[in-house]
Amino acid sequence: MSVAELAGLTGASEMTIRRDLEVLADQGVLERYRGGASSLLLRGEEPPFGLRELERPDAKRRIAAEAASLLADGESVVLDSGTTCLEVARSLADRRLTVMPLSLHAANALTGAPQLKLLLPGGEPRPGELALTGPLTEASLAALRFDTAVIGCCGLNAADGLTAYDLADAAVKRAAIASARRVIAVADAAKFSRTALASVAPASALDAVVTEEGAPEEETGALAAAGVAVRKV
Amino acid sequence: MSVAELAGLTGASEMTIRRDLEVLADQGVLERYRGGASSLLLRGEEPPFGLRELERPDAKRRIAAEAASLLADGESVVLDSGTTCLEVARSLADRRLTVMPLSLHAANALTGAPQLKLLLPGGEPRPGELALTGPLTEASLAALRFDTAVIGCCGLNAADGLTAYDLADAAVKRAAIASARRVIAVADAAKFSRTALASVAPASALDAVVTEEGAPEEETGALAAAGVAVRKV
């Protein structure tokens, strides 16, 4: 895509296009070259956090509210990384809970929550995503036992189970699931038609899935048949 | 202090005073009652983070830059909590280092640093301060060995050593010092005339102190006599 082409398509000036491309290049979304830029996504990779957060915010908010309603006051919760789980964090701000978020985005959303006991795992924040990963994270999780784990994912279906794009992320999710008595997965409709590289857990490891009305019947039916409580909002 | 009194002193309207008082009350700086508010500081306690960050930012920046210059590329550094250390974090953003910040403020300042390897300890972020404390933090530190620790403090002098207001904080500082080969303290001039509740370490535990020109001669001299390299900027 050339700068002139983008300017023509958007109606913005070339200067604006250049400025925006520079920001996106810094985010790692695209590669800049003289006269234009080429996308670095689209190759089965995950779009960057900033872009994903703009996708269907209303659906995520509804799913998050429903997941939050499944938590009882006083519970201890481990909260996964990702945009949907960040929304869950936001809807937990006024609750009385013990929460361990697995990303700095969620942690920042929860600092200042008056009644919430916030607990951070150690680890290395992945650039952009700010998901905490690595041996420190896994060690922190291994040392604790939570009432509930709220897990996000990149792909989810009965056949492949819960999958993630990033191997380090998948290991953390697995550790979170292992250290929780109850596992709730949050997933919008698009997740059911996707399977990512890293396998996290079979569908049978989940106690409940919160999704939306648009989720394909055959997939949610198969999950229900596997003993997972499916809630559509 | 009554609302009308404050409005008279500042020249602002009562509505503005009320709004500002509400913010400060949320921060825990003061207690609101009908007709006015009373300060919760001034009792030898530490003013809240937001206020401290506005105090002498230029001096902190100079001290931070000097401390940063003492670090060599490639080093592993544990970086304490507090406003001065937050400034150190900012001046580390373009360096090639491994950094473990002990507060979420510093962590947020360093996400996005391209060449920096960021490592987070676990722990509970103290409200406002966002300093990570507790057994998880101490365990994370105990498992690691750093080249250098950059430590802030509430009070520092040759007689009482390095002191902090918060007991949990002091324990974390002690753990950070114990897991580093070299210890650099950063302290503006005011710290030398103050001794806080919790004792962290004797002055002899420090390898270097970075402070400013206004620091009292007798104190810096006593530190130098104890074998501490003192740098004034």
Add this chain to the structure above:
DNA sequence: AAAATTGAACACAAGTTGTGTGTGAAATTC
């Protein structure tokens, strides 16, 4: 019951952010 205080709604000013234009410098192409 009367007085004082408060919070909400609206209007307004100031500061911030994003955008466009013009210019000269730098890089690429022929």
Add this chain to the structure above:
DNA sequence: GAATTTCACACACAACTTGTGTTCAATTTT
């Protein structure tokens, strides 16, 4: 090496956000 394109800086301008003041009804206090 000259011509052309692309880029980056500077400034001007508009849209938006933020903070402030006013008014007014509701609440609390005396």
